[in-house]
Amino acid sequence: MISINKVTKTFGQKDVLKNINLQFELGKVYGIVGENGAGKTTLFRCIAGLENYEGAIIAHKPPLKNHLGLLLTEPFFFDKITGKEYIQLLCNARGIKEPNISKKNIFDLPLNQYASTYSTGMKKKLALTAILLQKNDYIILDEPFNGVDIHSNMIITEIIQQLKSLGKIIIISSHIFSTLNDNCDEIHLLKNGTIIKSAQKHQFHELELEMKNAIIGTKIALLELG
Amino acid sequence: MTPITGYIIVVSLFSIVSILIFHFFPFSSYAYVILAIYIIGKLSEIKRNDFLSLCFKEKKLISIRITENLLCTFPFVFFLCVKGEFINAFILIVISIILALFKYKSTINFTIWTPFSSKPFEFPTGFRKNFLVILGIYLLAGIAIYVQNFNLSLFCLILVFLNSLSYYSMLENDFFVWIHNLNPSEFLIRKIKTALIYSTLLASPIILALTIFYLQNWTYILFCIAYGYTILTALIVTKYSSYPYPIPIQKSLVLGFACILVPPFLFILIPYHFGKAKSELNSLLK
Numbered sequence: 111m112i113s114i115n116k117v118t119k120t121f122g123q124k125d126v127l128k129n130i131n132l133q134f135e136l137g138k139v140y141g142i143v144g145e146n147g148a149g150k151t152t153l154f155r156c157i158a159g160l161e162n163y164e165g166a167i168i169a170h171k172p173p174l175k176n177h178l179g180l181l182l183t184e185p186f187f188f189d190k191i192t193g194k195e196y197i198q199l200l201c202n203a204r205g206i207k208e209p210n211i212s213k214k215n216i217f218d219l220p221l222n223q224y225a226s227t228y229s230t231g232m233k234k235k236l237a238l239t240a241i242l243l244q245k246n247d248y249i250i251l252d253e254p255f256n257g258v259d260i261h262s263n264m265i266i267t268e269i270i271q272q273l274k275s276l277g278k279i280i281i282i283s284s285h286i287f288s289t290l291n292d293n294c295d296e297i298h299l300l301k302n303g304t305i306i307k308s309a310q311k312h313q314f315h316e317l318e319l320e321m322k323n324a325i326i327g328t329k330i331a332l333l334e335l336g
Numbered sequence: 337m338t339p340i341t342g343y344i345i346v347v348s349l350f351s352i353v354s355i356l357i358f359h360f361f362p363f364s365s366y367a368y369v370i371l372a373i374y375i376i377g378k379l380s381e382i383k384r385n386d387f388l389s390l391c392f393k394e395k396k397l398i399s400i401r402i403t404e405n406l407l408c409t410f411p412f413v414f415f416l417c418v419k420g421e422f423i424n425a426f427i428l429i430v431i432s433i434i435l436a437l438f439k440y441k442s443t444i445n446f447t448i449w450t451p452f453s454s455k456p457f458e459f460p461t462g463f464r465k466n467f468l469v470i471l472g473i474y475l476l477a478g479i480a481i482y483v484q485n486f487n488l489s490l491f492c493l494i495l496v497f498l499n500s501l502s503y504y505s506m507l508e509n510d511f512f513v514w515i516h517n518l519n520p521s522e523f524l525i526r527k528i529k530t531a532l533i534y535s536t537l538l539a540s541p542i543i544l545a546l547t548i549f550y551l552q553n554w555t556y557i558l559f560c561i562a563y564g565y566t567i568l569t570a571l572i573v574t575k576y577s578s579y580p581y582p583i584p585i586q587k588s589l590v591l592g593f594a595c596i597l598v599p600p601f602l603f604i605l606i607p608y609h610f611g612k613a614k615s616e617l618n619s620l621l622k
Contacts, residue, residue, distance in 0.1 A: 159622060160514055173622055176517040186509045188457050190464040192447055199456040203515040222447055 111135055112157065112174065112248060112279055117165035119152055119303075126152045127163070128303045134248075136170075137277040139270060141290035143321070144300035150283045151183060153300065154250050157281075171247055176204070178248045179241030183256065185233055193221040193228070193236050200240040208243055215239065217262055230257035242269065249273060251282045255289045267292055287318050341585070354415045360476075360488065365421045369428050372412035376405055376432050385439035401436035408432070452534050457512070459534040462503025469499055470538065477542045481549050489546055490560055496539040497564030500531065501571050510580055513620045520617035524576060524610060531568045539564070567595045570602045576613035 112134040119127040126149050134140055142150050155161040159175045171177045187196060194211050201208045208214070215221055217235040219228070225236055234257060241249065251270075255263055270293050273280055284290050290297055291314050299307040299317065309317040357371070358364045379401070389397055409432040416425035448467055452459035463470065477492035516523050536543075539561070546557050574583055574591050583591070594601040 158514065160510060160620070162619065175514065175622070180511070182511065186511060188461050188506075188508075190448075190461045191457055192453075192460075195453055195456040195460055198454065199512070200515055202455065203512075204517050224447060 111170045113166075113168045114157070115166045115168070117153075117156055117163050117167060119149075119156055119161060119163045126303050127156065130165070130303075130305060132298065132305065134279045134281060136279055137274055138295045139274050139280045139282065139293050141294035141297035142281060142283045142300055143285075143287070143290065143297060144283075145325070148300045149303040150300055151252055152303075154180065154252055154281070154283070157250065169248065174248065177246055178250065179244050179246035181234070181237050181241055181249075181251045181254055183252045185237035187225040187228075187233060187236075189224070189226050191225055192223060193219050193225050196225050196236060197221070197240045197243060201243055204244050206244060211243070214243060216265065231259055231262065234258055235262055238266065238269075246278070248279045249281070251280065253283060253285065255284055255286055263289075287321070290314075291318070345585075350411055351415075358419060360491065365416065365419065365424050368412065368416065368421075369424050369431075372409060372428055373431055373435070376408050376435055379404060379408065380435055380439050382439045382441050398437065402433055405432040405436040451537060455530045455534070457508070458503040458506075458531070459500075459538075461506075462500070463538070466499055466502065470496070473499065474541055477545065481545055486550055486553060486556075489542070489550070490556060493539055493542045493546065493557070493560045494564060496542060497535055497568060500535040500538060500564075500568060504531070504568075504571050504575055507575070507580070507582055510620060513579070513617065516621060518621060520614040520621050523617060523621055524573060524613055527572050527576075528569050531572060532565050535564060535568055536561070563599060566599065566602050566606070570595065570606050570609070573606055573609040573613050576617055577609040579613070579616045 112132075114130055114132040114134075117127055117130040118125065130153065132140075142153065144150050152161065156163045157167055157174070158178055158180050159167075159173075167174065169177070191199070197208070197211050201211075212221060217232075217239060219232055219236055219239070225233065228236060234254065238251070238254060254266055258266065267289070270280055270282070280293075282290065282293060294314075295311055297309045297314060297317060298305050299309075299321070307317065307320075354368070357368055385401075388400065392400060406429070409428055413425045413428055416422075416428065448464045450460045450463045452463055473492050473495045476495075477489050480486075480488035480492060513523070516526075518526065543557065543561065547554070550557070570591060574587055578584060578587065591605065594605055
């Protein structure tokens with residue numbers, strides 16, 4: 111379980127996260143949605159311990175960071191490091207001996223090529239493979255479907271379901287509502303650093319409609335496309 | 337630090353490196369011209385030139401490219417003239433003008449094999465970026481042993497360690513520190529251990545050759561290896577003592593001063609920076 115209690119994060123004068131309270135339970139998939147700049151990535155960085163914050167984040171397996179796999183929106187890759195070495199780096203960091211990395215290359219990535227030459231989707235798949243091989247109990251996926259082809263999209267969805275059945279906690283952010291609809295048990299809507307709404311599976315459609323109305327409103331009409 | 341201090345440091349470093357090249361390298365003027373062409377050649381990088389061609393018309397672009405190549409060539413040309421190498425200076429000017437007319441990929445994308453793959457990232461990436469430098473050092477060490485110049489071959493051994501230092505100059509994203517399930521001390525010790533093992537591996541051809549041909553001078557060889565280990569350790573702890581920021585110029589100067597002029601001072605610097613590094617890493621490696 112991960113429990114987020116009264117978490118507030120401030121950058122200078124700006125409150126990026128305001129009094130966030132959330133509970134994440136084992137074996138469930140959670141979605142975090144919100145506009146760009148709503149605070150999703152900052153929330154993930156706080157959970158990971160990459161940012162200092164006010165409040166408390168408690169996990170049933172402390173320290174949380176040592177059991178957490180974090181897939182960033184734009185994973186960073188060193189120049190002149192191959193895909194295989196990237197995976198090796200992440201496994202070494204957790205003391206995991208993975209003798210057969212190539213065998214676990216489910217996305218058929220060119221692991222002996224430099225990761226910096228990969229496309230956006232390939233980079234994402236490489237970073238995902240690496241955190242999966244770390245055998246984490248908590249997994250945060252920031253935009254996992256971004257730039258990924260349809261086949262890999264299906265594989266990622268299946269992986270999420272398997273991780274869920276293994277009792278892991280998965281937290282996903284995505285700008286594609288359908289991907290959250292397919293994967294999540296609960297979705298939290300983040301706006302200006304505050305959780306303004308939480309929806310259970312049966313309320314997703316309602317949430318989507320509500321978001322559509324709030325976001326689109328009369329904006330398209332301003333373009334006078336017709 | 338004011339910009340003028342930066343200019344003074346850059347000019348001083350350039351002069352020192354140039355003097356060292358002319359002092360130590362056989363056929364130094366040719367090596368110097370090749371080094372200059374290599375550096376200027378970076379300006380012909382295809383992506384950079386594509387961007388410039390989007391910003392400027394063709395004639396303007398050519399004049400800009402020639403001007404920047406000549407400006408970058410100037411310090412090399414100046415130094416060659418000081419050394420009386422007027423023909424080489426002239427050749428360098430001509431080549432830099434010709435290079436301005438071309439664009440090409442200056443980076444190699446095929447994967448270079450490295451013996452350091454099992455412990456990424458510093459040595460695999462550094463080795464691949466500098467493998468020509470390593471080959472050059474090995475070649476120079478071979479020549480030095482062939483002409484029975486022990487001092488030069490010993491200098492090559494130190495060069496390997498100095499080259500390894502450059503692998504640690506890059507500041508990694510905080511994610512790559514955070515991923516470790518180690519406390520700060522364990523993290524630093526692991527980094528130092530990897531650096532020492534891999535730098536020994538990199539230096540092993542020269543160490544082996546020196547041991548075969550100059551066994552009677554084993555104390556000097558051991559001293560150089562110990563010096564290499566010390567400067568590597570010093571750089572690693574200094575790097576993380578400022579993390580996540582780059583090493584400030586004052587710290588770099590103190591480190592450089594200690595490495596070059598007062599190596600025993602490193603035995604005070606290392607524990608001091610180790611302590612600082614531990615507290616800087618504490619927030620990421622709780």
